[in-house]
Amino acid sequence: MFRSSGLILRRAPETADGSPSRLVTFFTNSVSRCRASRESGPASQSRSARLRHDNGSDEESIITTAASLAFAEDLHPEDDHAANARAHGERLGAVPVSPGAGAALSFLAASVSAKAVAEIGTGAGVSGLYLLRGMAPDGVLTSVDFEAEHQRLAREAFSAAGIAPQRFRLITGSALEVLPRLIDHGYDLVFVDGDKVEYGEYLDEALRLVRPGGVIVFDNALWHDRVADPAQRDPQTAAIRDLITRVRNEETLRSLLIPLGDGLLAVQVAG
Numbered sequence: 001m002f003r004s005s006g007l008i009l010r011r012a013p014e015t016a017d018g019s020p021s022r023l024v025t026f027f028t029n030s031v032s033r034c035r036a037s038r039e040s041g042p043a044s045q046s047r048s049a050r051l052r053h054d055n056g057s058d059e060e061s062i063i064t065t066a067a068s069l070a071f072a073e074d075l076h077p078e079d080d081h082a083a084n085a086r087a088h089g090e091r092l093g094a095v096p097v098s099p100g101a102g103a104a105l106s107f108l109a110a111s112v113s114a115k116a117v118a119e120i121g122t123g124a125g126v127s128g129l130y131l132l133r134g135m136a137p138d139g140v141l142t143s144v145d146f147e148a149e150h151q152r153l154a155r156e157a158f159s160a161a162g163i164a165p166q167r168f169r170l171i172t173g174s175a176l177e178v179l180p181r182l183i184d185h186g187y188d189l190v191f192v193d194g195d196k197v198e199y200g201e202y203l204d205e206a207l208r209l210v211r212p213g214g215v216i217v218f219d220n221a222l223w224h225d226r227v228a229d230p231a232q233r234d235p236q237t238a239a240i241r242d243l244i245t246r247v248r249n250e251e252t253l254r255s256l257l258i259p260l261g262d263g264l265l266a267v268q269v270a271g
């Protein structure tokens, strides 16, 4: 038995020749993609934990969690539509949610029976595809992005995936200018993946937009491992940390940090 961690940890599996397993390779590739991106930060190659045994001994066990995280990501391989949109997003620097985070978005949208979802940061449409798949069959995604070219590619991705045009509304503009025009309490779920420095202001807007009992989800809640590292104090990291503190201190909000992809902070508003 281990204490001081809620994670199930295992040694990273190795192949017979000692090379990393496919799972670990996937994880490492994900990290490399983050590094190459516009959102890049000093991601660690693996997340590891030093665990103490119940008898207090420290002799153990530095066990990598990379394989477990990669296992969770690999559980939800994505189809060609999402993969194509991902390739466009990566090329443009509109870094898409990971397949695991996408699966979590589908799950959350389905769990609140979402008919109306608002999204900040359309990108090339990867998160939108996952959200639309989890929503009610007649649900509508309203997505905001100030890059028209990103939204053109997202529209293409949705159409290629067979999503009817009346199911998505893409609004080109700056999030903090567009959001005030959206209807109060008109959304079951708000997904936030825009400018990290504006996350606090997006929370203010999302709290107004979401219905009682609805959910707000923020991508990049771990921000390439920087949020957990107190030495990191850049504006994006500080803004995400402030957001986490704020939602945890607010009695009307229930929150959960899901360590898939670059971290999803899910916030449920009291019903």
Ligand SMILES: C[S@@+](CC[C@H](N)C(=O)[O-])C[C@H]1O[C@@H](n2cnc3c(N)ncnc32)[C@H](O)[C@@H]1O
Binding pocket: 089, 093, 094, 095, 096, 097, 120, 121, 122, 123, 124, 125, 126, 127, 128, 144, 145, 146, 147, 150, 173, 174, 175, 176, 193, 194, 195, 198
């Ligand atoms: C990380 S990408 C979104 C990726 C997308 N959610 C996906 O999974 O494919 C961030 C997007 O937010 C947009 N963006 C950044 N700041 C914004 C702002 N202040 N207003 C509107 N869009 C913004 C960028 O143009 C970019 O397309």
